[in-house]
Amino acid sequence: MNGSAITDPVSSLRASVLVLARRLRNQQGVGVGDELSATELAVLGRLSRCGPMTPGQLAKGEHVQPPSMTRIVERLETRGLLARGPHPTDGRQVLVSRTEAAGALVMEYRAVRTAWLARHLEQLDSADQQLIAAALPALQKLAELA
């Protein structure tokens, strides 16, 4: 009657992503001593993957505003998980890099959270698991689009 007995695909994607993200956020810091938010973990992960970057690049990558990234970087620096250094050629910019201490912590966290998500993925039948796995690169592209 209302036209959404079957929700349209885009709405379905939106709803699923919102719920999943909420659960991922609340799932954090289960057994690991130091608390690390979802975004903080994402930033450390990005630094691990891509090497030192400027706060601006990090902000673009995570799609947050620059002041938000300043905050995140600040907190991580306080905890000794990343270091701020000068940019070689541009005095305005800053180079943020992950510390060694962060390496171990990221691995620990990733294991815990990945386990949580993996546990849920395992509850799907293998066809569904494969569909999700197949769509991952596309989802990643979608998340990174301008």
Next chain:
Amino acid sequence: MNGSAITDPVSSLRASVLVLARRLRNQQGVGVGDELSATELAVLGRLSRCGPMTPGQLAKGEHVQPPSMTRIVERLETRGLLARGPHPTDGRQVLVSRTEAAGALVMEYRAVRTAWLARHLEQLDSADQQLIAAALPALQKLAELA
């Protein structure tokens, strides 16, 4: 070198979901007069799809805690978008239902936000679009798992 040049699938899913959700949240209320948050829209949408429900059922569905749902329901009631009524057989429970005013608003919002997401989906090549579409039911199941 660090073992995550290729991020593992589960981490990739987590990262993409987090970024997408952030963007979906910030994308809200673009041209529509009344402001409606992502979760509020999700609740109204759920009521549209499933008919009147108790706050507890809504909380379970959206995977938020009961007090959070109380808040959301409160705000929506204040704006005349839903109504609280007595439960027919259990005096403790409450039946929440969408008002007619909400119907039009939901459609309007859905159009705006769906358009945003659709615009981004269109930037992917059609193979990627199909992969995402194919994975949607599985993602929905994943979001709904206990």
Next chain:
DNA sequence: TATTGTTATACTCTATAACTATA
């Protein structure tokens, strides 16, 4: 005694606007 919902409180995440410093 268990369950449903609410109230009270606090914290995290993120944004916008204004400011500083360098290019």
Next chain:
DNA sequence: TATAGTTATAGAGTATAACAATA
């Protein structure tokens, strides 16, 4: 004058703990 980053401020979203009412 434009750009990178930061500071200051505010608001949205959600949680946990304690409480009330009904089963």
